Amino acid sequence: MIAENVISDNSVKNMTLSAVFDDFIVMTDYDTGRVSVIPAEEAHLVENRPLYKFFTGSLKLPECDGQTFRLHYGPVSSGIWEAGAFDILTYGERILGVLPLTHYKVRGLEEKVAGMHVKDAVRLVEKFCGTLSSTYSTAFCMATERATGIEVEDDVKLARIVAVELERIYNHVHSIYRLALAASQKVAVSHLSALEEDILRMNFRIFGHRYAFGFNGVGLAKIREKRVDVGRIRREFEELVDELSSSKIFIDRLHNTAKLSERDVFDLDSIGVTAKACGVVRDMRTFSELYSDFDFTACLEKDGDSLARTVVRFKEVIQSLEIVEMALDELSLSQPLPSYSDTDGEAMAFVESPPGDLLVYLKVSKGRVEKLRVRGASEVNFLAFAKGVEGNIFTDYPFALESFGLSFADAAR
Amino acid sequence: MWVIRGLKKGVLTTEFPKKLSEEEEKMRSEVLVRRKPPFKKSLHVFFVDAGSCNACNREVEMLGNPYYDFHRLGIFFTPTPRHADVLMIVGCSESMVEAVKRAYTAMPYPKVVVAAGECAEKFCEIAGIEADVVIKGCPPSPIALIEGLLGRESR
Numbered sequence: 001m002i003a004e005n006v007i008s009d010n011s012v013k014n015m016t017l018s019a020v021f022d023d024f025i026v027m028t029d030y031d032t033g034r035v036s037v038i039p040a041e042e043a044h045l046v047e048n049r050p051l052y053k054f055f056t057g058s059l060k061l062p063e064c065d066g067q068t069f070r071l072h073y074g075p076v077s078s079g080i081w082e083a084g085a086f087d088i089l090t091y092g093e094r095i096l097g098v099l100p101l102t103h104y105k106v107r108g109l110e111e112k113v114a115g116m117h118v119k120d121a122v123r124l125v126e127k128f129c130g131t132l133s134s135t136y137s138t139a140f141c142m143a144t145e146r147a148t149g150i151e152v153e154d155d156v157k158l159a160r161i162v163a164v165e166l167e168r169i170y171n172h173v174h175s176i177y178r179l180a181l182a183a184s185q186k187v188a189v190s191h192l193s194a195l196e197e198d199i200l201r202m203n204f205r206i207f208g209h210r211y212a213f214g215f216n217g218v219g220l221a222k223i224r225e226k227r228v229d230v231g232r233i234r235r236e237f238e239e240l241v242d243e244l245s246s247s248k249i250f251i252d253r254l255h256n257t258a259k260l261s262e263r264d265v266f267d268l269d270s271i272g273v274t275a276k277a278c279g280v281v282r283d284m285r286t287f288s289e290l291y292s293d294f295d296f297t298a299c300l301e302k303d304g305d306s307l308a309r310t311v312v313r314f315k316e317v318i319q320s321l322e323i324v325e326m327a328l329d330e331l332s333l334s335q336p337l338p339s340y341s342d343t344d345g346e347a348m349a350f351v352e353s354p355p356g357d358l359l360v361y362l363k364v365s366k367g368r369v370e371k372l373r374v375r376g377a378s379e380v381n382f383l384a385f386a387k388g389v390e391g392n393i394f395t396d397y398p399f400a401l402e403s404f405g406l407s408f409a410d411a412a413r
Numbered sequence: 414m415w416v417i418r419g420l421k422k423g424v425l426t427t428e429f430p431k432k433l434s435e436e437e438e439k440m441r442s443e444v445l446v447r448r449k450p451p452f453k454k455s456l457h458v459f460f461v462d463a464g465s466c467n468a469c470n471r472e473v474e475m476l477g478n479p480y481y482d483f484h485r486l487g488i489f490f491t492p493t494p495r496h497a498d499v500l501m502i503v504g505c506s507e508s509m510v511e512a513v514k515r516a517y518t519a520m521p522y523p524k525v526v527v528a529a530g531e532c533a534e535k536f537c538e539i540a541g542i543e544a545d546v547v548i549k550g551c552p553p554s555p556i557a558l559i560e561g562l563l564g565r566e567s568r
Contacts, residue, residue, distance in 0.1 A: 076461050076512050078492030080474045083462040083509050105464055107506045130468025130552060174471070187415045193478035194425055200475070204440055211468050213551065243414060409467040 002348050002361070006036040012045045016282070017269045019359050019375035020055040026348070026359060026375075030280075033287030035348065051269040054383045061089050061097045068096060075104040084408035093393040100382040102412035109413040113372045118144050118218050119340065121369045128374060129409040130211050131171060134163035135353035136360075136374075137216035138290075143362040144218045147345035152219055157290050158331045159221035163212045164290075164351065165320040165327070170199040171354035172313040172320075173237070175405040179310060180244065182398035183253045191240055195233065202228050219339035226328045234321045241314050254307035258388035258400035261304055270384040272356020272377050273316075274404060277301045277308035284350045284357040294323055306403035313405075342367045353377050355405045376410035425479045429556055430486075430563065442550025442557040450525045450545065450564040452498055455487035458527075458562065459497035459520070463513050463540075464506020468552040469530045473503065481555045488562055494519040499562065502544075505532035510540045517542055527561055529553050 006012055006027060015027040015036065025038040025046060038045055046052045053059040064070050074085025083104040089097040109128055113121050125140040126133040138160045145152055177192035200210045205225050207215040215222050244250055264270070265280045275282035276298055283298040285291045299315035301308035346363040356377030363371040381404050389400040427437060450456075462470055476483040491497050494516045502513060513536075517526070528534045528544035531551045537544040548561040 075509065076516055080460050080470055080490065081462070082467060082470060083464050083504065083506065083512075104508050104512075105506060106508060107464055127466045127468075127551070130466035131471050133466075133468070187419065190479050191415075191418065191422075193475065194422075194480060197475060197478050197480045201436065201440075204436075210440065210472075210554070211552065239418065243418070407467050409465065 002346050003035045003037045006038055007042050007045070009045060011036075012038065016271070017046050017049055017051050018380075019361075019373070020052060021361060021373045021375075026361075028350075030282045033284075035350070049269065050267065050387075051380060051383055055379075059099065059383075061087055061099050064089070067091060074101070082408040084411075090394075093395075095389055095392055095394065095397070098386040098389055100386060100411070102379075102382070102408055105408045105412040107413060110372050110374065113369050116369050117367055118364060118369060119338065121372070122217055123214065125372070126213055126216065128413050129376065129407060130213075131174075131407060132167060132353045132358070132376075132410055134160070134167045134212045134216065135351050135358050138164055139349045139351040139358050139360040140362065140372075141216055141218050142351065143347045143349040143360045144364060146347035146349060147362055147364050148341040148343045149345070150219050150339050150341055153334075153336055155332055155334055156219070156221045156336060158327045159223045160216065161290055161294075161327045162223070162324055162331070163207065163215060163221070164353075165324045166199060166203055166206070167212070168320045168354045169233075169317050169324070170196050170203070171405060172317050173199065175313060175402055176244070176310060178402040179254065179306070179399060180250065182402060183250045185244070185247065185250055188240065188244055188247070188250075191236075195236055195240065198233060198236075202230075202233070217338050220336045222335065223331065223333060226331055226333060228328070230321055230325045230328070234318065237317055237321070245314075251307065253396075253399050254310055254403065255305060257306040257396045258385070258392060258403060259303070259305040260384060260388045264304075264384070264387060268384050268387055269380060270356075271380050272352070273309055273312050273354075274356065274381050274384045277312045278304035282356070284352040288350070288352070290351075294326065296323075306399050309403040309405075340367055353410070355381055355407075355410070374413060376407075378406040378408070378410035379412075381406055382411055426482050426485070427480060427556070429481075429559065430565065433556065437554075437556050440554045440556065441560075442548065442553050444557050444561045444565070445547040445549065446545075446561075446564055447547065448525075448545040450499070451523050452525070452564075455489065456499055456562060457489055457491040457497050458499045458501050459491055459494045459516065460501045460503075461513055461516050463502050463504045463509040463533065463536045465504025465530065465532060469503035469533070472552045472555055473501070473529065473558060475555050476558060481559060483559055483562075486559065486563065488559070495521065497524070499525045499527055501527045501529055501562075502533045502536060502542075503529045505536035505539070507539065509536075513540055513542070525564075529558060529561065
């Protein structure tokens with residue numbers, strides 16, 4: 001039993017659909033942090049939700065009617081974009097509907113992990129999505145520790161917070177960089193990409209890898225160095241935000257682009273930055289045991305457009321830098337030994353990744369992975385993007401897409 | 414105010430390929446040149462993601478930042494394989510074999526294939542495309558990527 005079972009229509013109504021796995025459906029209440037499970041045979045409780053249809057592949061674009069045109073964009077396109085595609089229904093310049101296609105990224109990783117020792121599985125799980133590697137490895141390790149009853153030291157928790165928050169910082173900076181690139185803000189682009197490189201190099205000094213591969217393990221987290229200049233990153237970022245916010249060209253492109261309402265967030269079960277930009281608190285850090293020592297409050301905006309999402313990112317970067325600074329102060333460089341247990345068990349773990357929360361379900365037996373299921377935040381928020389970009393024109397497309405900060409590697413394994 | 418900010422920051426660009434800083438040396442990964450690229454002047458690279466974990470994509474994107482500034486070496490990305498000298502592959506997913514093969518066929522001769530990262534080497538084997546340059550590392554460091562594109566062998 002991993003979570004409480006719910007089978008009544010009334011209790012499901014106020015909960016958010018988090019994941020559809022083969023034999024159960026996960027529902028989350030973001031007001032209390034309570035996670036519940038619906039058995040697969042009771043799927044009719046949520047089958048009308050757009051996200052359920054999106055997860056199960058039954059969400060389709062309307063057929064062309066002679067005036068509209070259907071465009072398949074991807075998986076190989078210009079620029080350094082991922083192997084993913086979009087089916088776009090257009091009427092001239094206007095986008096009438098978008099369906100993200102993630103199957104090009106399917107690498108069969110969940111099947112590959114099955115049967116591996118948890119110690120080796122961590123190394124593969126962090127490569128599910130390389131730019132979110134710390135979140136993936138942290139979620140996997142937390143699920144393993146919960147399933148097998150391993151207690152972790154405070155230093156390990158702090159090291160994981162540093163990794164996850166640094167990851168949030170460089171991914172948010174990257175999203176802002178992509179937006180500035182789309183708006184041809186060449187000077188800002190140079191400054192932002194240099195800042196991102198600074199953060200990646202800081203990651204290298206702290207963890208010995210630019211994307212923090214290999215730092216996390218079951219019951220341990222290795223840190224090499226804790227004397228890093230977080231203050232300089234913060235000063236530079238604040239200056240860049242000042243400059244960017246005073247650029248009318250940049251702001252104009254984001255304002256009113258891919259606008260979502262509070263209602264949309266509830267209808268589409270959106271999470272993370274997308275929900276926070278509409279004024280809805282959906283941040284797993286509010287309930288997480290990792291962040292219990294930090295006085296955490298989510299950053300919110302009201303408007304729900306690309307600009308609001310970018311402003312949430314501006315605020316979150318500053319907030320994350322503060323958390324990193326505090327965590328590094330408290331951290332000691334002790335090296336705990338890895339602890340493994342042969343206990344059988346199953347568990348779920350949520351960790352807040354840059355675009356939204358990541359969910360990992362794990363079943364272990366005799367120290368080996370029996371079953372692993374992952375639901376990345378991008379998987380959920382691609383639907384929000386598809387809804388948000390409806391009615392916009394083609395030139396708004398990059399501003400809509402980049403503002404959600406999504407990744408195909410996070411959406412398909 | 415951007416101008417003042419830029420002047421204050423000074424030059425960040427690496428001196429590579431002349432010289433490497435200590436930090437860059439530590440981050441650098443290995444490069445394997447199987448066949449030396451037949452190009453002497455500027456390079457046009459077509460980038461294709463064959464199902465990576467996104468870390469390689471990010472490192473390739475980082476080549477454009479002021480620290481590496483690959484344009485100074487005459488390397489450019491091109492939006493179409495028809496204009497490309499080099500096909501740069503990252504990642505490994507079987508569903509991308511057909512798409513990558515089509516991109517490869519669309520390129521004019523002489524053409525060079527650069528497999529960037531450990532997965533890409535495996536992908537080239539699956540797809541039956543011969544990689545001329547293999548850049549090791551997971552993900553390969555930006556310095557190694559430049560080194561691979563220039564067709565130089567590391568020690």
